[in-house]
Amino acid sequence: MSRFWIDKISGLKPYVPGEQPASDTLIKLNTNEHALPPAxxxxxxxxxxxxxxxxxxxxxxxxxxxxxxxxxxxxxxxxxxxxxxxxxxxxxxxxxxxxxxxxxxxxxxxxxxxxxxxxxxxxxxxxxxxxxxxxxxxxxxxxxxxxxxxxxxxxxxxxxxxxxxxxxxxxxxxxxxxxxxxxxxxxxxxxxxxxxxxxxxxxxxxxxxxxxxxxxxxxxxxxxxxxxxxxxxxxxxxxxxxxxxxxxxxxxxxxxxSQWLEQAAATVCEVRDRMTAGLRAMGFEVLPSQTNFVFTQHNTLPGKKIFNTLRERDILVRRWDRPRIENWLRISVGTLAQVEKLLEVVQEMVATESG
Ligand SMILES: Cc1ncc(COP(=O)(O)O)c(C=O)c1O
Missing domain, CATH: 3.40.640.10 (Type I PLP-dependent aspartate aminotransferase-like (Major domain))
Known part of the structure; x- marks a missing residue:
């Protein structure tokens, strides 16, 4: 806040984009970037x-x-x-x-x-x-x-x-x-x-x-x-x-x-299907997606807990503290290897929590 700000600026609530971490060891599934390199x-x-x-x-x-x-x-x-x-x-x-x-x-x-x-x-x-x-x-x-x-x-x-x-x-x-x-x-x-x-x-x-x-x-x-x-x-x-x-x-x-567009999208959709099936098999509700991400919640584990555990294991997804969706996670479709890793970590978490 500065005395030079006009009133309008003081009242603004700017958009907060998903985290862009400097580390490239993270599996970054939080801002819906494409999983494949460009053409x-x-x-x-x-x-x-x-x-x-x-x-x-x-x-x-x-x-x-x-x-x-x-x-x-x-x-x-x-x-x-x-x-x-x-x-x-x-x-x-x-x-x-x-x-x-x-x-x-x-x-x-x-x-x-x-x-x-x-x-x-x-x-x-x-x-x-x-x-x-x-x-x-x-x-x-x-x-x-x-x-x-x-x-x-x-x-x-x-x-x-x-x-x-x-x-x-x-x-x-x-x-x-x-x-x-x-x-x-x-x-x-x-x-x-x-x-x-x-x-x-x-x-x-x-x-x-x-x-x-x-x-x-x-x-x-x-x-x-x-x-x-x-x-x-x-x-x-x-x-x-x-x-x-x-x-x-x-x-x-x-x-x-346009050939790259079609082939790359087909790959993303295949991995999305694998991710959806894997999550569903572990008790997640996954909405039908026509995008390069899925929106999902677990039938018992709270969204915040899953988010934090994934973060500790270097997997970044997106979650909002908004009443209607606080239990939900938005997970970008990564490469097949990233998605397999995500499913493996989630599997361990579900086993620990229910064991
Ligand atoms: C629904 C929607 N519209 C627009 C954008 C902005 O996209 P960009 O500015 O990268 O073109 C995004 C980015 O996440 C989005 O989710």
Whole structure:
């Protein structure tokens, strides 16, 4: 606290990201990074960066990258907006379209949404998810506030279908529907094909999870050109060059390599199935996941105890001290070897506790 802070800063409750420990001996399953390294084409693109590309400012509009995304998604480049991670894209979006407005989201979802609502004075309603953590689409339909949904949702991993999203978008053409597809690629349906029919839909994506590029910070939004133009106005009033030259080159290579995307996701989904089956066999409830993590609780052992024991054994997972989910753990899908180690440690714990 300093006397120079404006009042607004004193009242902010910032988002707290998952721990990024310096030690690399830990099995890190707490921030949903991809288990596999990025595509070879991405590393080659980074190595091919020239000194001139570093000397000059990068392309402020990331034209090549937007064109590559547009091609893959059957959109035009004017329907794509790039940002420094999807967090930055979402922050611009809250400022451009949600500031001071009524917004609905879920009570169990991405913890950054209430932070942006606070930063930009939105009037946020958190609609409860149902007992099984699925989304109550009817409860969301019954309102005219804007909607912000992570789909698949985090930390639950559950996803709505494209038809569900269409119901929401179609329920009132004057309400903006934001679909955060940060966990795209691991089995859920995307809402992108609806964009051509609806000017009140905006879909955000991240290369952090699907493309194993969390260290690069690349995210994007897709919508009809008028919404994208609104985002560009905010971006160009904030930072004209959100994506550096290396990120643009790497991301362009990543997006073009759809074969890597499919194969890597298939591997993650296989390991996710192994992890789910292993946990269930030891008395865990595991929600069906369409992401690269699972949300789980044990039928007798408290979540906090499991979290602490795993931490002592150098395995990092994520847990929140929030009433509805305090007993639950979110565990990222690691490599098969990491997951086998996790299951081994959990097995010892369960045997000790019940023995
Ligand atoms: C639901 C959701 N949206 C957005 C993000 C932000 O992703 P990034 O800024 O890495 O693109 C995350 C990151 O964990 C997330 O879980």
């Amino acid at each position: 070879d084409a991405v590393l080659a693109a980074v190595r091919d960066i020239t000194s001139d590309q570093l000397r000059r400012y990068p392309d402020p509009t990331a034209e090549r990258l937007r064109a590559a995304i547009a091609t893959v998604e059957s959109l035009s480049p004017e329907q794509v907006f790039m940002g420094n991670g999807s967090d930055e894209v979402l922050a611009h979006l809250w400022f451009a379209f949600l500031k001071g407005r009524r917004v609905q989201t879920l009570d169990t979802t991405y913890g950054f949404y209430p932070v942006w609502a606070g930063l930009y004075d939105a009037d946020l309603t958190e609609v409860p998810v149902l007992e099984d953590f699925s989304v109550d689409v009817d409860a969301l339909r019954d309102d005219d506030a804007a909607i912000v949904l992570a789909n698949p949702n985090a930390p639950t991993g559950r996803a709505l279908t494209r038809d569900d999203i269409a119901l929401l978008v179609d329920s009132n053409s004057d309400r903006l529907v934001v679909v955060d597809e940060a966990y795209f690629g691991f089995g859920a349906e995307t809402a992108v094909p609806l964009i051509s029919d609806y000017d009140n839909l905006i879909v955000t994506r991240s290369l952090s999870k699907s493309h194993s590029l969390a260290g690069m910070r690349v995210g994007y939004a897709m919508a009809q050109p008028d919404l994208i133009e609104g985002l560009n106005r905010v971006k160009d009033s904030f930072n004209s060059y959100p994506l550096d030259a290396i990120a643009q080159a790497a991301a362009t290579a990543a997006v073009a390599d």
